[in-house]
Ligand SMILES: Nc1nc2c(ncn2[C@@H]2O[C@H](COP(=O)(O)OP(=O)(O)OP(=O)(O)O)[C@@H](O)[C@H]2O)c(=O)[nH]1
Ligand SMILES: [Mg+2]
């Protein structure tokens with residue numbers, strides 16, 4: 247038994263995939279073989295050298311016992327047990343609102359940007375092999391300016407898992423991003439049961455959808471990439487909120503008005519969207535931005551302003567995942583230029599105790 251094995255023995259963990267809680271047992275570690283796509287019993291490391299044992303353990307997995315037997319076989323990296331239960335970041339928003347592009351842009355900045363570093367954050371993938379797949383399917387195409395497809399997640403699993411460190415805080419993170427349509431699917435509620443474990447909520451609304459009275463309106467209405475009637479009430483969001491534990495109003499919430507590049511000639515969006523605050527966490531700036539988004543939304547989308555009023559700690563944001571619209575060949579013609587995408591995530595981190603300090607304490611209040 248390695249030192250870490252002893253530390254985690256008997257620990258209760260909640261699985262990010264099936265969300266069952268069970269007693270951790272890594273006495274039969276597995277190793278993943280990317281060639282066969284299989285998990286096989288791990289070679290025991292050379293005994294007596296704790297460094298080698300630790301290094302071997304980094305590549306080990308355990309099979310989730312899934313006590314409720316409701317999910318296909320799945321595995322957890324053994325490192326998972328070294329952390330507290332993860333912060334489950336739940337994306338919620340209507341179909342085609344821009345959830346997937348936004349969360350991919352966020353994770354990209356969290357992992358690789360200087361801005362994340364300047365906020366004191368260090369993030370890395372929790373599961374090496376899963377990350378290879380995530381990178382191939384999402385990060386790389388996004389980076390190369392390709393439009394990401396609409397979400398079809400029949401398993402209801404998380405999109406990505408990371409470990410984030412900030413000062414003394416070390417926390418696993420999992421991001422759930424289902425198809426907007428799934429929030430209205432009352433037949434298969436398994437797809438949205440992650441909401442029961444949500445620790446932070448990222449509501450996504452698209453700017454063109456709620457902004458009706460601009461000169462751009464006709465242009466927006468004719469855009470085939472934007473479905474649904476303008477200004478329609480957001481039943482997707484309310485279905486989701488209805489499933490949150492104890493009403494969910496105590497959970498940290500950020501509302502991202504994405505595709506704000508479409509409003510870049512509209513005041514005061516132009517001012518916000520031109521400037522990216524990077525890793526800065528300023529309670530005053532977040533409040534000023536929230537006020538401006540609120541004022542703009544109160545004309546069109548009562549759902550979002552109502553969320554802001556009802557949630558105890560909530561911030562509102564202008565963001566753009568791509569910096570511009572997609573062209574007919576499913577590419578972003580000028581490549582991707584995300585704007586302010588890290589800010590809602592930093593606000594959520596501040597409200598959920600990943601980022602600490604006096605400023606963080608005041609965010610969203
Ligand atoms: N102009 C602009 N368009 C965007 C932006 N982000 C996404 N889009 C467009 O909006 C479409 C929908 O974005 P998605 O991220 O797939 O939306 P979603 O909410 O994940 O959709 P579902 O998975 O179907 O629920 C994309 O195909 C893009 O064409 C943005 O920041 N700016
Ligand atoms: Mg999606």
Ligand SMILES: [Zn+2]
Pocket residue numbers: 261262263264265266310311312320
């Ligand atoms: Zn599980």
